[in-house]
Amino acid sequence: MQIDGLIAHHARYRPDHLAIVFGDQRLSWDQFNRRVNRLAHALREAGIDKGDRVATVLPNCLELLDIYWACAKLGAVVVPLSPLLTTHGLESLMRNAAPKAVFASRETAAILLPAKPRLTSLRCCVLVGALADGCRPYADFTAGRSERNIGADIAPDDMFNIMYTSGTTGLPKGIVHTHRIRAHYGTLFANAWRMGPESVVLHTGAIVFNGAFVTLMPSFTLGARYVLAERFDAAATIDTIAAEGVTHTMMVPSQIVALLNAPNFDPARLQSLEMLLSLGAPLSVAHKDILEAALPGRFYELYGLTEGFVTILDRDDAKRKRGTVGVPPPFFDMKIVREDGKTAAVGEIGEIVGRGPILMPGYYRRDDLTADAIRDGWLYTGDLGFVDKDGYLSLVDRKKDMIDSGGVKVYPRDIEEILIQHPAVLEAVVFGIPDEKWGETPAAAVTLKAGQHIDAEVLREWTNTRVGARYQRLSSLGFLDQFPRNAAGKILKRELREPYWEAAGRRI
Known part of the structure; x- marks a missing residue:
């Protein structure tokens, strides 16, 4: 279960199927595979090999998708970093990850370059859509490189990415995901969302965050059409759903609220939707009711941590179990633990603890934090909740809140x-x-x-x-x-x- 061969698979068996839409750019699987291969060969020629870290400080763009899948083919470890970081914050994370290569944009180069002399691990700096001293333009970096598939000896438990997250509290931690974990993202979530190869998947948030992979991985696993927006805009999102016939999309609650209050909100234009997934924070019951009335039978909710535990409220349970965040998917386990360490009774509030096949192997270079978060194979989430008699989870709050x-x-x-x-x-x-x-x-x-x-x-x-x-x-x-x-x-x-x-x- 490794993901290095996914793009080549679709390029062979569905070469002309529309793979990616970004603005006016529309790529087939064959075209996308050629782009990814050019970048993979360019990275290898620049000295990037299996296990080497490749950082990105990019907004949504085609090049960012190229980097994700080129790293997958090489066995390199992608480190997506927020383009909103300060120079100090960026330097801190890059010191921890020690990447050999970094990709930045015109805007983020101004943040990156002051720190570059102190980042001694860097061997290669590439600018997307920009020029800067000491960095190569992306087009030149990949120009003339081979478009043939590149081979690497990759095992399922090899690292694929390090996702840095601070959530809303605490210091950022590098969460490691392997090829096997991302493959499980592809298969488990494809089943949960009822996706197929003909699905049209829209993502309007930043794909540097782990929530994006909840729909990105199943879309790319199935060979569906992936529509990537440059940024979230509620009115533009409605237009895109109508124009592309979008079937699946995910949003954080603030985006759903903005969508419902957009001047052009019209349920008739959103009839192609089969799923609108809410994640990242609880969506209020009042807004769920508005959404269910406007678009019945489309709402899903995911509660989860990047560290590797989730529950899902299925669309068929959204009304019956209104106010809950669902149940663990197949192959996952969950329990509610009291302060004394014992399992809580039905309806009793305690810490949400879970395990499953997407559980991280640990925080990058932080065994101390890993030991605190994962105990005897169970992830202690730091979130409070309770289950009803049917096992459905209701969130109460963060322990710290x-x-x-x-x-x-x-x-x-x-x-x-x-x-x-x-x-x-x-x-x-x-x-x-x-x-x-x-x-x-x-x-x-x-x-x-x-x-x-x-x-x-x-x-x-x-x-x-x-x-x-x-x-x-x-x-x-x-x-x-x-x-x-x-x-x-x-x-x-x-x-x-x-x-x-x-x-x-x-x-x-």
């Missing part, structure tokens, strides 16, 4: 679900702030729908009359034009909390 108010556990998501029901509210985030009497107390930050206005105190009182307990009442509420997010679209709760704690002279 839980508010301890006078010794009582307050789960922000419970309050967020109430806030989002107000007709003026677009999105809401609840977090703990310092309180002299209780230690912590809930506060909220809110974004409003376009054209909506409401007094913050009125909204706070509206919420506080609807929460289930006194300790859930909001002590403060403020409005933001937009939430701070990481490049994957996740809201950075820490950045919302920090000013309150710093003002109180306390660290979080």
Whole structure:
């Protein structure tokens, strides 16, 4: 189970089938295979071999797909890095990964080049669509290289990628995925999403993040059509779905909210969709209801960690098990663990712990962190949840996001679900702030729908009359034009909390 031969397989057996759409560029499997082969030969000639790391600091582009699959053919290890990193952050990750080659764009070259003299592992720097001292343009790098398939001695448990993630808390960690793990992504998720070779798969987010591989790998495994957007734009996404006859797409909750509120949102134009998958963070029940009413029978939800555990709420269960995030797929196991280490009873809240065939072998060069996350073959997620009598998982919150108010556990998501029901509210985030009497107390930050206005105190009182307990009442509420997010679209709760704690002279 290694993925190095996938592109060549489709080029042989489906050479003229449309493989990739990016803007005005449309490539068959044969054309894409030739591009990938040229790059693979260029990398080998530049001294990149099996096990060598190849970093990217690129936005969505065809070249990024070339790099993923050229590395797969070579047995090189691809290290996708966010183009939104600072020079300091980029240098820190590249020191850990020690890549021999790096690919950057015109914009990210300005971030990369100041750090380049200190990155002693680098042997090759390639610029996509740009020129810079000490770097080669991509077109020249691949020009004249062989278009024949390249061979490498690759085993299923060889590394394919290192995915650096900080989620929304903590320091970034390099999560290792092997060829076998990515092959499982292809087969397991193809089954889960009911994909076939004739599916049309749209991705509008950044493909440097692991969530993208949940649809990328099954699409490329099956030889389906993969439509890649340059960036997410709600109105453009609706136009693309209608024009390409998109059958499968995935989005983070903020993108789904934007889609539902787009001026050109029209369910009639989205009838080709067979799947709209939500992942990355919980989608509010209120927004699920709107989506189900507009596009019945299309909604899936995935809860998971890049480290290698997932649950899936299937479209056929979306209404029956409304509010849950589904069950583990076949070949996965899950349990809920109490603070005393014992397995929780049905309905009892505890830490979500799981295992399965996509479990990472570990964090790159961080055996200490690996030992803390994986114990006896089980991944300890740091997320809190409970299961119902049928085994369906409901998320409660991140352990680190839980508010301890006078010794009582307050789960922000419970309050967020109430806030989002107000007709003026677009999105809401609840977090703990310092309180002299209780230690912590809930506060909220809110974004409003376009054209909506409401007094913050009125909204706070509206919420506080609807929460289930006194300790859930909001002590403060403020409005933001937009939430701070990481490049994957996740809201950075820490950045919302920090000013309150710093003002109180306390660290979080």
